Amino acid sequence: MRYDILxxxxxxxxxxxxxxxxxxxxxxxxxxxxxxDIRMFARDKHKTVDDKPYGGGSGMVMKPEPLGTAIEAxxxxxxxxxxxxxxxxGERFSDRIAKELSQFDQLIIICGRYEGIDERIREIxxxxxxxIGDYVLSGGEYAALVIIDAVSRFIPGVLGxxxxxxxxxxxxxxxxxxxxxRPEEYNGIAVPQILLSGNHRELEVWRRKESIKKTFIxxxxxxxxxDLTEEDLEFVDELRKQNPPSFRVYIALVxxxxxxxxxKIVNTAFVNLDVHDxxxxxxxxxxxxxxxxxxxxxxxxxxxxxxxxxxEGPGASFNGTRVEALKLVWIKNSLDDVSDxxxxxxxxxxxxxxxDARKRKKMTxxxxxxxxxxxxxxxxxxxFGTGWGLAEEVMDASDFVLKPVDGLTGYNHLSVxxxxxxILDRLFSSKV
Ligand code: ADE
Numbered sequence: 001m002r003y004d005i006l007x008x009x010x011x012x013x014x015x016x017x018x019x020x021x022x023x024x025x026x027x028x029x030x031x032x033x034x035x036x037d038i039r040m041f042a043r044d045k046h047k048t049v050d051d052k053p054y055g056g057g058s059g060m061v062m063k064p065e066p067l068g069t070a071i072e073a074x075x076x077x078x079x080x081x082x083x084x085x086x087x088x089x090g091e092r093f094s095d096r097i098a099k100e101l102s103q104f105d106q107l108i109i110i111c112g113r114y115e116g117i118d119e120r121i122r123e124i125x126x127x128x129x130x131x132i133g134d135y136v137l138s139g140g141e142y143a144a145l146v147i148i149d150a151v152s153r154f155i156p157g158v159l160g161x162x163x164x165x166x167x168x169x170x171x172x173x174x175x176x177x178x179x180x181x182r183p184e185e186y187n188g189i190a191v192p193q194i195l196l197s198g199n200h201r202e203l204e205v206w207r208r209k210e211s212i213k214k215t216f217i218x219x220x221x222x223x224x225x226x227d228l229t230e231e232d233l234e235f236v237d238e239l240r241k242q243n244p245p246s247f248r249v250y251i252a253l254v255x256x257x258x259x260x261x262x263x264k265i266v267n268t269a270f271v272n273l274d275v276h277d278x279x280x281x282x283x284x285x286x287x288x289x290x291x292x293x294x295x296x297x298x299x300x301x302x303x304x305x306x307x308x309x310x311x312e313g314p315g316a317s318f319n320g321t322r323v324e325a326l327k328l329v330w331i332k333n334s335l336d337d338v339s340d341x342x343x344x345x346x347x348x349x350x351x352x353x354x355x356d357a358r359k360r361k362k363m364t365x366x367x368x369x370x371x372x373x374x375x376x377x378x379x380x381x382x383x384f385g386t387g388w389g390l391a392e393e394v395m396d397a398s399d400f401v402l403k404p405v406d407g408l409t410g411y412n413h414l415s416v417x418x419x420x421x422x423i424l425d426r427l428f429s430s431k432v
Pocket of ligand 1: 086087088112130131132133134135136137138139140143
């Protein structure tokens with residue numbers, strides 16, 4: 001593999017590649033790393049590589065001519081080459097991309113600086129734009145270092161032990177199992193017995209389980225692109241039993257006060273399907289309670305009859321799993337009564353999160369809400385409106401309003417029994 005780095009700071013790369021694995025790989029001629037000064041390709045006497053952006057704005061833009069000439073000069077004839085631009089707008093770098101890139105003969109890496117490069121360079125030459133993370137670096141040189149190191153590890157011969165890149169964290173989509181070395185006991189903590197047993201088969205099983213456990217707890221998102229075997233899945237089920245969700249979340253389906261289609265405040269009637277479907281989602285995603293806010297006595301009696309049918313009446317023997325979901329349902333007269341009940345259960349009043357299909361100012365995103373909930377500091381109550389949505393007074397009294405569930409089409413008419421499970425999935429899904 002040949003790496004050609006195009007930069008305005010070629011000296012930047014002098015020391016990082018003079019150590020360890022990459023130094024050895026260069027000595028063995030498995031990889032060759034060259035950095036080229038883009039200024040050398042500027043034609044004017046001041047060696048200008050940047051200029052003011054057309055249309056104004058702060059900062060400078062890298063000029064197209066020196067860069068274009070540098071790329072042309074770097075390209076090896078007949079080689080399988082790829083031109084990469086490092087930039088915060090690129091595709092997120094990953095182990096999978098590193099492995100793909102290791103298949104090329106030559107990577108030409110343009111280190112972006114200033115406000116970016118002239119768009120025409122991107123159009124004509126750039127094959128792949130890569131970001132190493134959602135933060136802004138002062139130059140693409142740092143990203144180039146990361147890319148070269150991660151890619152080289154996949155090139156045969158770079159690591160002494162051929163198997164090791166595939167055992168590392170992320171290969172196969174799992175984090176790496178814990179490692180130990182001598183002494184056998186350190187600060188009162190002993191090395192797990194299995195590592196001393198010499199039983200290779202059992203050791204492999206232990207390592208796999210430890211990897212799955214670490215990934216399940218720390219980075220469940222990685223499991224989305226991991227293929228787990230049947231044995232792995234059985235182990236995940238065990239983990240779920242040992243670690244039931246620790247967050248304290250309740251939801252309420254509000255029948256009053258909500259809007260009707262004329263935007264008048266009304267009390268809606270209870271919908272059997274909503275209660276069943278949302279209760280099943282509540283049980284699936286680990287929500288601790290599902291409150292139906294319904295002040296009308298006749299409506300409450302009706303719901304109680306339905307619940308009785310499924311929990312104690314003929315429905316119970318017809319579908320036992322439904323009982324597990326419906327026993328999480330509570331009927332309450334008002335939202336205040338719901339918060340009082342949660343306070344009794346949890347010792348704290350919940351933070352209230354309203355949901356709405358409409359956009360409004362100051363809405364909270366799913367990542368932020370998830371982080372808050374997972375921090376476990378306080379209980380949360382998520383409100384779902386029936387009819388045409390929660391009344392403004394409910395929105396105003398809430399601590400957060402969650403962003404609407406929305407697709408890419410501009411059409412947004414989900415039923416509450418569709419929106420609620422989608423929201424629960426965005427907050428509490430397992431990607432196994
Ligand atoms: N240049 C500036 N920030 C960057 C990032 N996050 N990834 C790649 N190149 C960059």
